[in-house]
Amino acid sequence: MKKEDCTTNEGPGLSCSAMLNAIADTQYVIGGKWTLRVIIALSDQPRRFNELQKLIEGISARVLSNELKDLELNGFIHRKIDAKAKPVIVEYELAAYSHSLSEVVKSMVHWGLNHREKIKQRMV
Amino acid sequence: MKKEDCTTNEGPGLSCSAMLNAIADTQYVIGGKWTLRVIIALSDQPRRFNELQKLIEGISARVLSNELKDLELNGFIHRKIDAKAKPVIVEYELAAYSHSLSEVVKSMVHWGLNHREKIKQRMV
């Protein structure tokens, strides 16, 4: 075993720094305060800008705008423009790639619930 | 199905806000820049403060100190003190609870690697 290899067996054959970089990437992409909220708000149907802002309580237009740009850059959503309509209609819809997050989201939800339970019991 | 239920099927029977809270908890606990690095640095053996600081490149004493306190509060590590030695020896070791993170870590590593691959291919 190389010095760099992690003894935790999360990444068989993966160096620690490679693992840490991958984790940092994930945190960078979905670690923002609103990122996953926007994705979830789009999970059942495409939505328009102001619709999203009403749906996601507390988000400002500036932040929502930035989130949507980043999400599009990362391939999570598509921006659909209907230029024929007047005024122009812009809709955001989830791309297939957003489903690749399901495992990450699931494990985070699971761990978060367990952790809260654990904390509660320690309080008793 | 209640209005609150998520149409993404990550949390069967779980409301969106419950999911989002659980995710926020997880991000709060392990979302710090250094948290997982410290845990991984401790994964093969207990280590002392200055040893950790050398091992984790770039971390300051202040930040490491805070991380270790938080990690202990959250039950991830134990602080072992050998008071008989002079000067006193302090060691940090992983607690069993830190292994509960393995699924989260694994999925984040996996997704991060895939995402980087995807980005690379788009560059071509």
Place this chain on the structure above:
DNA sequence: CGGCATCCTTCGCGATACTG
């Protein structure tokens, strides 16, 4: 050696106003 105190910087985010 194992930290804590202090000061400073950076970055994410919030609030508000404004525009085509």
Place this chain on the structure above:
DNA sequence: CAGTATCGCGAAGGATGCCG
């Protein structure tokens, strides 16, 4: 309606120095 521009706060983190 769908955003952009501007301003600025607050918290996380970095740099440095000191102490038992």
